[in-house]
Amino acid sequence: LFRRYSPYLMLFGIFLLTLVLLFGSSSGGAQRWLDLGFVRFQPSELMKVIVPIAIASILSEKTLPPKPLPILISIVAIIAIVLLIAKQPDLGTSLLIGASGVYVLFFSGVRVQLIKYNNWLNFGLISTLIGGSGYIAWNYLLMAYQKKRILTLIDPSSDPLGAGYHILQSKIAIGSGGLLGKGIEQGSQSQLNFLPEHTTDFIFAVIAEELGFLGVLLLLSVYGLIIYRCFIISFESEDTFSKLLGASLTLIFFTYIFVNIGMVSGLLPVVGVPLPLISYGGSSLITLMSSFGIIMSIRKHKTPSYLSNL
Structure with a gap:
């Protein structure tokens, strides 16, 4: 049942997250809630379950490890969800929900290997990507209060x-x-x-x-x-x-x-x-x-x- 309706669940989740950005209610400087009058809820909570269901459905269509196309579709879907939630802003929840999708990729047998048969070069390239991503995030993406939390740590x-x-x-x-x-x-x-x-x-x-x-x-x-x-x-x-x-x-x-x-x-x-x-x-x-x-x-x-x- 979950597998059959997973695409609709994902679309429904993205729709709710879009509504939050357009019409969501704010509290504490963050716009994370939908107020329907009789109930006020946080759609990002639903994505904690919807994302693993959808990604597992995509990757389990064929034999494992999955082919490049399902992997690409999964990564695009994860990034879209993460960006929508981070925009609220809710960086912590967005990263954890992104991790939930990455976990499905991990269990499906997906491995990061940029250059075949050269583990040290792979390690260097991945480290460079992580370092570059961190630099971009610190200087262009993270807000002042998020930087302060890291420095306070x-x-x-x-x-x-x-x-x-x-x-x-x-x-x-x-x-x-x-x-x-x-x-x-x-x-x-x-x-x-x-x-x-x-x-x-x-x-x-x-x-x-x-x-x-x-x-x-x-x-x-x-x-x-x-x-x-x-x-x-x-x-x-x-x-x-x-x-x-x-x-x-x-x-x-x-x-x-x-x-x-x-x-x-x-x-x-x-x-x-x-x-x-x-x-x-x-x-x-x-x-x-x-x-x-x-x-x-x-x-x-x-x-x-x-x-x-x-």
Whole structure:
């Protein structure tokens, strides 16, 4: 069903993103929402599921690894979505959604090889492309606040009451938790409101402060179990589309965990990425549950082992 309607889903998603740019409602300097009167939602959240479905459908039409034409179509579609979301502006979400499409390309067997049989030259060319892209992005594409976030990552103490405040308070909360934590609702940073966004993006710091290292270890163990099980379901599926879609959705789930924890720990720039299954928020939770529903559907439609040998 997903595969059959994936082109229409992609067109519908692009249509919604275009409506956001034309008629979207603004908040905090960003135009990311569509207000229909009875509901206000963020179309970019839908693309977190639509993009992997569409790219998996394109690449699974023929045998893997895919031919150049499906790869080209996929790359063009990914770039179009990324640019539409980055225009809102929402650079963090656009890059993560772009990554979701790249993950499908990766699992399909696509490899970057500019010159055949010369790995060192390939490495040099790819490094040059990445460096050149970074230079262009820094000087011509990134906005002032986005540059400030990157510079703050390097030295958050340079602006302790401004751009670096979030990271500094988050580090204090994480470090003060110790082994066992301070106890539920006993964390000074969160309960006294020193830590901003402590129910959404920075909730991992609250967990570390109140439950300590052991609480964090338990949370990461649960995440690891979910990721392991989802990968098993994906790789045991019987068709290429399900394998690509399930594996990419699982890797997206891991990416959001990695980015959120890295952001809260001061290892990555601050971006608006919630901690899956923990952070407060409706739209991100709906998207996540949709992804899990798709993976469960893949498992449900797998032929039982006692019938597969008949």
